[in-house]
Amino acid sequence: MDTLSQFKDEFETEYQTTKKFFEAYPEGKNEYTPHEKSMKMMPLATHIAEIFEWPNTMLNTSDLDFANSDHQPKQLSSREDLLRTLDQNFKMGKEALEQAREENLRDSWALKNNGQELAKWTKYGSIRHALNQITHHRAQLGVYYRLNDIPLPGSYGPSADDQSF
Numbered sequence: 037m038d039t040l041s042q043f044k045d046e047f048e049t050e051y052q053t054t055k056k057f058f059e060a061y062p063e064g065k066n067e068y069t070p071h072e073k074s075m076k077m078m079p080l081a082t083h084i085a086e087i088f089e090w091p092n093t094m095l096n097t098s099d100l101d102f103a104n105s106d107h108q109p110k111q112l113s114s115r116e117d118l119l120r121t122l123d124q125n126f127k128m129g130k131e132a133l134e135q136a137r138e139e140n141l142r143d144s145w146a147l148k149n150n151g152q153e154l155a156k157w158t159k160y161g162s163i164r165h166a167l168n169q170i171t172h173h174r175a176q177l178g179v180y181y182r183l184n185d186i187p188l189p190g191s192y193g194p195s196a197d198d199q200s201f
Contacts, residue, residue: 103150
């Protein structure tokens with residue numbers, strides 16, 4: 037089975053779908069949140085854009101330790117920032133997938149906090165988790181859009197807002 041080829045195809049599809057969502061991103065709604073415990077709209081969208089880089093990190097490291105990393109979430113403020121960040125991160129993730137070999141997917145990768153292991157997968161499992169995170173958080177963003185009467189682009193077929201069906 038050519039898992040990397042399948043990942044690359046799925047990664048491209050998720051990128052194209054996410055790009056449509058970001059093209060519809062509403063200016064002036066960065067601080068919107070449907071609930072006090074929910075992320076604000078721009079940090080949520082930023083998180084989605086950042087996930088597209090994850091295959092690069094996962095394939096080129098053995099772990100990510102939040103307490104011992106200098107990684108900080110980006111502070112984006114506009115639709116153009118989102119689209120630019122998405123494109124940059126997609127390119128890095130795609131390049132890492134293109135350079136990987138099937139046997140790299142069997143290696144372990146972990147999330148840690150100050151040395152304590154929070155989660156551990158094979159690199160296959162960690163990339164699968166990243167793709168699931170894109171889908172999950174984009175669906176959250178879709179709820180935010182719906183609650184603000186922003187037409188939803190189709191994800192895996194037409195949405196109720198598409199004129200084509």
